[in-house]
Amino acid sequence: MMDQGTMENGVENVQRLPATDDEFGGVVVEMKEHMDSEVFHTLLKTSMSLWKLQGKKGVWIKLPIYLSNLVDAAVKEGFWYHHAEPSYLMLLYWIPETQNPIPGNASHIARVGAIVLNDKREMLVVQEKLGNLRGVWKISTGITHEGEDISVGVVREVKEETGIDTEFVEVLAFSQHHKVFFGKSELLFLCMMRPLSFDIKIQETEIEAAKWMPLEEYASQLSPQENGLRKYITELCIAKVDRDYSGFSPTLVTSYCDGNPSYIFLNKGDLNKQS
C-alpha cells in the first residue's frame, strides 16, 4: 500500500502514500487497500510535507466508501470535499497560496420534456402519482442518466412512462432553473418527438394515467394569466405544426474533449440556407 523508503541524495526518504502526478502540477492519491486510520494519518502528514517541498499544487485523495474510516484523518489535515458519488468520496487540498482554480462539482441536472404529437393533433400527456403536479395533465418528463445523450434519454423516458415508441426530432426550446435539487440547477430541454406506436401502457409505479389529448384541449387548461412553461409548450407545439417553427436538430461533431463523436444541436435549416 505504501512506497518503501528509498535512498535519494544520500538521505533516506520516509514512507509516503502512493501518488501519481496529474497534468496540472498536482498529485492524485487513489486509496484502494484497507489501512488503519492512524497509519494513514501519519503517512498523509509526511506525504504532504514532501509535496509542499516539491511545489505540488492540488492534492486529490480518492477514498472508496469501504475506506470511510480514513475520511476524518484527511479532513483533520485540512482536506475538504470536492465531490462524492455513491461509491467514493473525493477530497482536495490546494497547496499554493494562489486562489484554487479547480472547477467545482457538476452544477446541473439535464431534464428532458417530450412533446409527442400524433397526426390527429393530439399530444401524449400523463398524470404523475407523486409530487406537486399530481392530477395535472402534463407532458412526459425525466432526468437523463449519467453519460446519456439528450436525444436518447427522452426516447427512454417516454417509453418507460407510457409504453410509446418515439423518434427524436429536435429541441424546440430549453430553459434553465436554479436551486431545483440540493442547490443544483436544471436545464430542461423541450423535445419534439414523432410517435412510432400508439397504444399506451403506463408505468404503474410513477404514472397515474396517460392519454392522447387534443392540442386545443391541452391549451384550454391554461388560464389567460399563465406565463409558465405550459404556455410555451402549447405555443411551440402550434408553431411547429402550423407554421414550420425551426428548433435545434442534432448533427454529429468530433468532440473537442476526447475526439469522440458528440452532438451539436443547431438550426439546420438556417445554417444550410443559401445566401
Next chain:
Amino acid sequence: MMDQGTMENGVENVQRLPATDDEFGGVVVEMKEHMDSEVFHTLLKTSMSLWKLQGKKGVWIKLPIYLSNLVDAAVKEGFWYHHAEPSYLMLLYWIPETQNPIPGNASHIARVGAIVLNDKREMLVVQEKLGNLRGVWKISTGITHEGEDISVGVVREVKEETGIDTEFVEVLAFSQHHKVFFGKSELLFLCMMRPLSFDIKIQETEIEAAKWMPLEEYASQLSPQENGLRKYITELCIAKVDRDYSGFSPTLVTSYCDGNPSYIFLNKGDLNKQS
C-alpha cells in the same frame, strides 16, 4: 442534540437522532453539533430501527465537514454517499425493498463559449496559458457558476478573460459531451455576443494573448477535414452575419419549480411568425 425520551402509548421511547420528515415519506437528519462517534453510532442504530417500523422511505444524513468523525459510523450502518460539496457530505439510506427512485447527483457542467463579433467582421479570440489548446486561437469559454444564468455567465467570462464588455444576443447552438470531468458531462452553449467595448486587457493568470481576428482568418486556420466545434463556430458565425441565422433567444417565464422568473430559450422569430 438528541430528542429526549418521551412516553408514547405507555412505552418510553429511547433517545434518537433529531430528524424532520420530507415530502416523499422520508426523513432528514441534519447534524450540526459535535458528537462522539460512538454515541452517534448508537443513536443512529436506534433511530433506524424506529424509522423502519414507521415505514419511512429514504433517510438522509447531512454531515458538515467539521463532523467528519461521524462519516464512518453512518457508512458502517449501510449509508452511502449521495453527494458532497466543499462544506458537507450528504449520505442516503433507502429503507423499502423497492428500487431507490432518488435521482443521483448533478450530472452536467454548463460551459459557455462566446462568439463576439465587431462590425469589421472580426472575432474576439484568445490563447490560453494551460491545457491542451495552448497556442491555439479560440473563442473565450468558461464554466458558469452555481446558480448563474447562461446569459450572465458568458458576459462575465468574456470580461474576465479579455476585459471586453458584451451584451448577450442568443444561443446559436449547443453541444453535449460526456466524461469531461470526473465522469461528468458537459453542455456547451455557443453564444452570440455584441461587443460594447473594444480595448483588450487580458487576464494574466489564465490567458496568454487575445485579439480581434478577421473571421476569414479564423476560418482559414481549419483543415478541410475539420469536423469539430471550430468548423461549426465558423459556419454559425457566417450564417449569422450574412444570412440571418436564428438561434434561441431568452424570454422570461415563471419557473415551474418555484414560481421564480427563469429564462426559456427559443426561436423567437419563428414563434412570433404569423401563419
